[in-house]
Amino acid sequence: MDYCEQYSEQGDPVLEQVERWAYLHTAQPQMVCGPYEGALLTILCRSLNAHTVVEIGTFVGYSTICMARGLSENGVVHTFEVNDELEDVEREHFALAGVVDKVSLHIGDAKELLPQIFPLGEGFIDLAFIDADKRSTDDYYEMLLPRMRKGGLIVVDNVLWGGKVLERDRYHDRDTAIIHSFNEKVKNDKRVENIILNVRDGLLICSVL
16 A cells, blocks of 8 residues: 555645644544545546536545545535534635635535535536535435436445454444445446545445436
8 A cells, every 4th residue: 555655646735734733633533535535536537527516524525625636627516514613714724725705605504505505316427526524425425326427436435444344353443334335335226326435534435328
């Protein structure tokens, strides 16, 4: 993995500053996706020529910035964050990265806000990134699927859950069971093609059929 990271696109001073802020000021800085996964998100957006991206779980804005950098001209990342205490720093980070015009920040519950912003029948989301409360992952997935364009990607973070899904005989907590159940569901879901990448804490990529 070290070799892969060494010979892949690296982060930059802006992203390093955003990540450092998370380590200094938050209790769970590991929620930052980091330069390796961030580069992948940028490349996925650029490969799709993505115009409309949805992110559920903004945190400090690291992954938002990465995806905004891969957008097509006039593209927008609609990012949803339930914790209103992070809003000011998120906006500061977007300004620092020069992506303010490419990000639409929505503070509140994505389950309530997303259907208002993206009505059913208007399937034009190019890429969706789910990185929020794990117990609601399936809810977000089902909300997003009918709003995606064909060939669009749904990307879900933390699907290996620190390796706990591999050792379910040892770990019997609810989150591990929920994440494994979701992985099983997507594996058998005929609406998508999927692959799990051993990137950071596990990245599930679904191509919508």
